[in-house]
Amino acid sequence: MRATVMGLGKFGGGIGAAKFLAEKGAEVTVTDLKSRDELSESVKKLNGLGIRFVLGRHEIKDFTEAQLVVVSPAVPRDSDYIRAARRAGIPLRTEIGLFIERCPAPVCGITGSNGKTTTVSMLKSILEHSGKPHRVGGNIGGSLLSDLSNISPDDLVVLELSSFQLEWLKEIAWSPHIAAVLNILPNHLDRHGTLTEYTNAKAVILEHQKTSDKAVLVRDDPGSRSFSQRTRGHITWVGSKLDIPGITLDEGTIVIRSWRKITPIISASLINVPGRHSVMNAMAAAACAREMGLDNQAIAEGLGSFKGLPHRLELLGTYRGVTFYNDSKATTPEAAAAGVEAFEAPVIPIFGGYDKGVSFGNMARRLAGRVRWAALIGETAPALSRALEREDVVVSVYGSLGKAFKACISRAQEGDIVLLSPGCASYDMFADFEERGEVFRGMVKKYARKRL
Numbered sequence: 001m002r003a004t005v006m007g008l009g010k011f012g013g014g015i016g017a018a019k020f021l022a023e024k025g026a027e028v029t030v031t032d033l034k035s036r037d038e039l040s041e042s043v044k045k046l047n048g049l050g051i052r053f054v055l056g057r058h059e060i061k062d063f064t065e066a067q068l069v070v071v072s073p074a075v076p077r078d079s080d081y082i083r084a085a086r087r088a089g090i091p092l093r094t095e096i097g098l099f100i101e102r103c104p105a106p107v108c109g110i111t112g113s114n115g116k117t118t119t120v121s122m123l124k125s126i127l128e129h130s131g132k133p134h135r136v137g138g139n140i141g142g143s144l145l146s147d148l149s150n151i152s153p154d155d156l157v158v159l160e161l162s163s164f165q166l167e168w169l170k171e172i173a174w175s176p177h178i179a180a181v182l183n184i185l186p187n188h189l190d191r192h193g194t195l196t197e198y199t200n201a202k203a204v205i206l207e208h209q210k211t212s213d214k215a216v217l218v219r220d221d222p223g224s225r226s227f228s229q230r231t232r233g234h235i236t237w238v239g240s241k242l243d244i245p246g247i248t249l250d251e252g253t254i255v256i257r258s259w260r261k262i263t264p265i266i267s268a269s270l271i272n273v274p275g276r277h278s279v280m281n282a283m284a285a286a287a288c289a290r291e292m293g294l295d296n297q298a299i300a301e302g303l304g305s306f307k308g309l310p311h312r313l314e315l316l317g318t319y320r321g322v323t324f325y326n327d328s329k330a331t332t333p334e335a336a337a338a339g340v341e342a343f344e345a346p347v348i349p350i351f352g353g354y355d356k357g358v359s360f361g362n363m364a365r366r367l368a369g370r371v372r373w374a375a376l377i378g379e380t381a382p383a384l385s386r387a388l389e390r391e392d393v394v395v396s397v398y399g400s401l402g403k404a405f406k407a408c409i410s411r412a413q414e415g416d417i418v419l420l421s422p423g424c425a426s427y428d429m430f431a432d433f434e435e436r437g438e439v440f441r442g443m444v445k446k447y448a449r450k451r452l
Helices: 013-023 040-044 080-087 095-102 116-130 145-150 163-172 195-207 222-230 276-291 296-305 333-341 361-367 381-390 401-411 433-451
Strands: 002-006 027-032 052-055 068-071 107-111 134-138 156-160 178-181 214-218 234-238 246-250 253-257 262-267 314-319 322-326 347-351 373-376 394-397 417-420
Touching: 002 013, 013 027, 013 068, 013 095, 013 145, 068 080, 095 134, 095 145, 095 163, 107 116, 107 195, 107 276, 116 134, 116 156, 116 276, 116 296, 163 195, 178 195, 178 222, 178 276, 195 222, 214 222, 214 276, 234 276, 246 262, 246 276, 253 276, 262 296, 276 296, 276 333, 314 433, 322 433, 333 347, 333 361, 347 401, 361 381, 373 381, 373 401, 381 394, 401 417, 401 433, 417 433
Parallel strands: 002 027, 002 068, 027 052, 107 156, 107 178, 134 156, 178 214, 214 234, 234 246, 322 417, 347 373, 347 417, 373 394
Antiparallel strands: 246 253, 253 262, 314 322
16 A cells, blocks of 8 residues: 655654554555654664655645645644545555554543643543553653554543644544533634634534443533533533533532432542643543543542643742642633632733634633732734733733743742643644743743852
8 A cells, every 4th residue: 555644743643553554564655744863763764664654845746646634633634635635545544543443442532622632632641540451642752553453342542632733533423432621712713714613613523422321511611511411321420510510610629429328439629730720631531531440449549649730730830938839731712711719829920922813802810819010022012902901901912932932931929820831732842741841940040059
């Protein structure tokens, strides 16, 4: 088979697909608009597999003369090269699609505008404490294609699924056996165009479920709640104040509520990640775990031992009474607002970044009265400034993260929290949210050395 992999990237999906196809005997072409220098580390991982590389450009024949095109989910579905492949009748897949078509085990898929990675990681911790064989992959990073030969029908597979991945999964009309939708909020409108189209992309996770499948929905979130009309699967509800069966809170404890009784799982105070949204993520992970057949002890142990993730309300330290948190993964306005709301202490935030075409009005309203001053950076600084100033939040705009950090330091008093929670993607200044978070971490370390 002649196979073209469009989009090599640096995060493992394109690498995994190219390696999988080459090792199965396909004649593989990898093509990417980035140069060989930019992709040198990824190219190095595919050395010795006989792969042809077309880098810094695309060639139309690689899409019209192939027998399979594997597309990076980041590629728009209306790309001229994808249109050419469709006209030529070439099957289109993504790396996650290749895996799903061959995976013998049941899949739990988790999506949402915010909290996907944390919820998947919490569920991974639960699975580790259960002792059951499992695999975790998808948008969280890496590729599970290399694990296929070791996955049995008795294993448990968890996939984090983005709107980009789900949009492409329309090609195989697939939904997971267990599907969780955490929330639906405006995001990636630069790609999807409208909230309706973004919502429709997310809905793929439910639309092909069978009556024997399961859906985990969050009653507190209007977007997730509305998806109850889009699935044929049995719904398990998650919510902070459920009056129906599901996973909920009862006097500060995460519990299983049935019509007959309430069964405690774990005190919400034992969740080590700050914020009410983190407790909601924990409840969603518990609901998925229950649908996967895991017991309450494993759920409690897994949630209680989970320490959080880098760049997600990550505690960097306290120096001279000022505490620093890295929440670079907060790439939506709602995630940034939730980051601020996670703390009782006064917060000095850094907001701003790449413009995905979303509104900051609701974020600003949530922060009114909670934030006195904010440092703004990036393309979205003007829009953020207008929204926040309407809610009487004083703002200052800076040309770099470093300048914003110095301004925060100069204002911080003992007991304050300096929080990087941008509410935007990073691409105007950084390669990704990880690079942005690491740069912030370096600034905090440098500051700490001066203060110790």
